[in-house]
Amino acid sequence: MGTDVLLQLAILILTLALFFAMHKFPKQALTKLRSRGRASAQAHRHFFQGAQLLARARSARNRTTAIGLAKDAAAQADRALSLDPKDAAAHILKALALDLMGHKLAALRSLDTALSPPAVKSLSEREIGDAMFKRAELHVAVNRRRRVDSAVADLLEAVRLSPDHVKAYCLLGQCYEMKGMQEEARTAFETAIKLEPGSIPAREALNRLGLAS
Structure with a gap:
């Protein structure tokens, strides 16, 4: 009989311990989430x-x-x-x-x-494409010749992620011009015009290359 009482007492103690643990843990987690939420809201x-x-x-x-x-x-x-x-x-x-x-x-x-x-x-993919375009723009601005290959790599990825990125195609065409790759430059500028027929930079570039239709 004494063994049964001890067993029931042990079960009761274990149950109470689990009860308090289950109530304490969510409270701690919630406190962390609230703190993280405040930091995130403040960052925004x-x-x-x-x-x-x-x-x-x-x-x-x-x-x-x-x-x-x-x-x-x-x-x-x-x-x-x-x-x-x-x-x-x-x-x-x-x-x-x-x-x-x-x-x-x-x-x-x-x-x-x-x-x-x-x-x-x-x-998002679009945001990555925009950021890569901006990085390519900076590469060209900092050192056209030394960084043109890095710019081309970024721009190719930018237009892959954002196929309608007219400015990226225009800058890609300019980079190809710097590399003496006129056929690739023409393709890039013509793609820009297909996407935006009124693109002045693309049309001026084709005129400059003597390739305007």
């Missing part, structure tokens, strides 16, 4: 504030004002990244702000981070 606020500042910087007529706003946008991007370092969008925002400030190599580094694991996983 910094990102959107930065995006608004960048838009104002781009539309500013005064160069000094534009640079000041771009600096503020980069600062907001840094605040977002301090809360969520894997957010590719914040790295891209920082890159765009740095580019506007004239810091093209630093902008390239930010884009490299955005397009590398694990950050790149947070981007």
Whole structure:
């Protein structure tokens, strides 16, 4: 009889222990999720504030004002990244702000981070294509000859991911021109015109190559 009582007591103690454990664990998990949620929401606020500042910087007529706003946008991007370092969008925002400030190599580094694991996983294919186009643009701006192959690689991937990316085709055509690949350049410019018949850069390029129809 004493053994039965001890067994029932042990079962009761185990049941109570499991009961309290089941109530304690979700509470701890919820606390972590709430904390993560607050950090994520705060990171998004910094990102959107930065995006608004960048838009104002781009539309500013005064160069000094534009640079000041771009600096503020980069600062907001840094605040977002301090809360969520894997957010590719914040790295891209920082890159765009740095580019506007004239810091093209630093902008390239930010884009490299955005397009590398694990950050790149947070981007859609279209967003990856847009980021690759921007990186190619920076490669060409920093050093046309030395970086043209890197730019072409990015642009080929950009148009694969975003087949209707007119600007990417135009820049790809320019890169092929730099490499002396006129037939490939013509194909790229003609594709841009098919996608956007009113594309002035593509038509001017074909005229320049003596290939306009």
